[in-house]
Amino acid sequence: MAAYRSLRLEKYFFRNNLNKRSILGTSAVLRGSYSQPKQNEAVDQRRQFSRHTGAKYGGRYTVTAIAGDGIGPELMGHVKHVFNLARTSAMRKRTCIGRDWSVCYRVADVPVDFEDIYLDSAHDADTDLAHAVLAVKRNRVALKGNVETKHLKPGFVSHNLLLRVSLDLFANVIHCRSIPGVSTRHGDVDIVVIRENTEGEYKSLEHENVPGVVESLKVITRESSKRIARYAFEYARQQGRKKVTAVHKANIMKLSDGMFLDTCRQMAAEYPELKFEDMIVDNTCMQLVSRPQQFDVMVMPNLYGNIVSNIGCSLVGGPGLTAGSNIGSDFAIFEMGTRNTGKSIAGENIANPSAMLMAGVELCRYLGLARHADVIEKSIWRTISEDKVHTPDLGGTATTSDVVHSITQKVQNEMRKW
Numbered sequence: 001m002a003a004y005r006s007l008r009l010e011k012y013f014f015r016n017n018l019n020k021r022s023i024l025g026t027s028a029v030l031r032g033s034y035s036q037p038k039q040n041e042a043v044d045q046r047r048q049f050s051r052h053t054g055a056k057y058g059g060r061y062t063v064t065a066i067a068g069d070g071i072g073p074e075l076m077g078h079v080k081h082v083f084n085l086a087r088t089s090a091m092r093k094r095t096c097i098g099r100d101w102s103v104c105y106r107v108a109d110v111p112v113d114f115e116d117i118y119l120d121s122a123h124d125a126d127t128d129l130a131h132a133v134l135a136v137k138r139n140r141v142a143l144k145g146n147v148e149t150k151h152l153k154p155g156f157v158s159h160n161l162l163l164r165v166s167l168d169l170f171a172n173v174i175h176c177r178s179i180p181g182v183s184t185r186h187g188d189v190d191i192v193v194i195r196e197n198t199e200g201e202y203k204s205l206e207h208e209n210v211p212g213v214v215e216s217l218k219v220i221t222r223e224s225s226k227r228i229a230r231y232a233f234e235y236a237r238q239q240g241r242k243k244v245t246a247v248h249k250a251n252i253m254k255l256s257d258g259m260f261l262d263t264c265r266q267m268a269a270e271y272p273e274l275k276f277e278d279m280i281v282d283n284t285c286m287q288l289v290s291r292p293q294q295f296d297v298m299v300m301p302n303l304y305g306n307i308v309s310n311i312g313c314s315l316v317g318g319p320g321l322t323a324g325s326n327i328g329s330d331f332a333i334f335e336m337g338t339r340n341t342g343k344s345i346a347g348e349n350i351a352n353p354s355a356m357l358m359a360g361v362e363l364c365r366y367l368g369l370a371r372h373a374d375v376i377e378k379s380i381w382r383t384i385s386e387d388k389v390h391t392p393d394l395g396g397t398a399t400t401s402d403v404v405h406s407i408t409q410k411v412q413n414e415m416r417k418w
Helices: 002-015 020-031 041-049 072-084 126-139 159-166 222-238 256-268 281-290 302-315 354-366 370-385 400-415
Strands: 055-057 060-066 094-096 099-101 112-116 141-144 171-177 190-196 200-210 213-219 243-248 275-280 297-300 323-327 332-336
Touching: 060 126, 072 112, 072 141, 072 354, 072 400, 126 141, 126 159, 141 354, 171 222, 171 302, 190 222, 190 302, 200 302, 222 243, 222 256, 222 297, 243 256, 243 281, 243 302, 256 275, 275 281, 281 302, 297 302, 323 354, 332 354, 354 370, 370 400
Parallel strands: 060 112, 060 141, 141 332, 190 297, 243 275, 243 297
Antiparallel strands: 055 060, 094 099, 171 190, 171 323, 200 213, 323 332
C-alpha cells in the first residue's frame, strides 16, 4: 500500500511538471520554516525577467482564470474570445456567429487553455481561497478580475490581498503611458510604478485597545525592501530606462520609511548608470498631476503604490486602459491595473475591455509568447487610436462588444499574415 501511494505521488508530480523539493519548499516558505539557499541576489532578480514556462501540456499552457466580481466575468469572457475562439474548418466550411468564414484558425491562436476557478463575493469561504491558491500554484500563472472586499464585515481580509501574500507576489508593476487618440490633460506620459506588494499597512494587523482607540501596524522589513528595490533597478536596467524614483514618507515615519529609503539608496550604488532620486509621497502626488513627464521608474511601499498607481492610470485615460502584473519568484497573476470591480456597470455592455485584454498581453509576454502579445496589443491600440472605437469612459458611445469586435477583426487580419 505504501509503495502504491508513493507511485501515485510520483505520477502527480510528473503530471503537474513539479518535483517534491519545489512542493515542500513552497509550503515551508508559506509556513515561515524554510530558509532559501543563499544565491547572488542580482542573478536571482534577473530571473524575474527571463521567460517563465508555466504549466505546459501538449504544447499548450494552462492558466488559472479567476473572473471575480462586477465586470470581471464579462471581461474574462472577452479575453477568452480573443485568445481561443475557434473559427471555421478549412476542410468543412460552416457558419460561426452569423458570419461565413473559409479559413481555419483561432482568433489569436494563443496556445493557452483556461482553468476557471470561482473566487468572488458568492464564493468567499476559506476553502474557495485555498482552492484558488492551489490552482495558481499548479498552473503557476493566473488571469484575474477583482474580488469584492466586504468592508463592513469585521475580521474579513481581502481575498485579493491573501492571494498575493500566499503566493509571495512581491512586485506589482503598472506601466502608465499616453495613448494617441485618448484625450487627457497631459501627453507624453511614460511611467512604470513598481509597488511592494506583501507588507506595509496591508499586513492587516489591527486591533482595538480600548473602545474608540484602534492601532494599525505598518510592517516594513529590510529584506522585502531590498528585494523590491533590486527588482526596480533591474527592471530599469533591462528595459533601457534612465531613472528610478523612490517614494516615501521618511520625514515622518523615520524608522519604517527611513529603512526603505536607506535600502533604495544602497541599491542605487550598484547601478551607477541609472539616475536615482527620492521624493516624499505627498509631493509626488502633486508632481504627478502637474508635471508627470519627469518620472520614469518609481518604486515605493505598498500603500503609496496603491495611491500613485491609481493617479498614474487616471493620467493616461482611466481604469479601462492599464493592466497590472503581480510578480513573484515562482508565480504571477495578471489583472486590471486599478483593481476595481466596476459593479455599477456590470452587465451593461459599456465597460472598457482594454485593461483586461492588456493583462492578457502581459500574460503572453510572461509565458514567452511575444509574437501573440504584439499582435493583440497592436490591435488594441489601433482600435483606440486609429478607429477611435471608444467606450463611455473615454467619451465615446461604443459598447464593450463594439471594441472587442474591432480588436478581433484586426487580430484576424494580422494572423492571416503568419
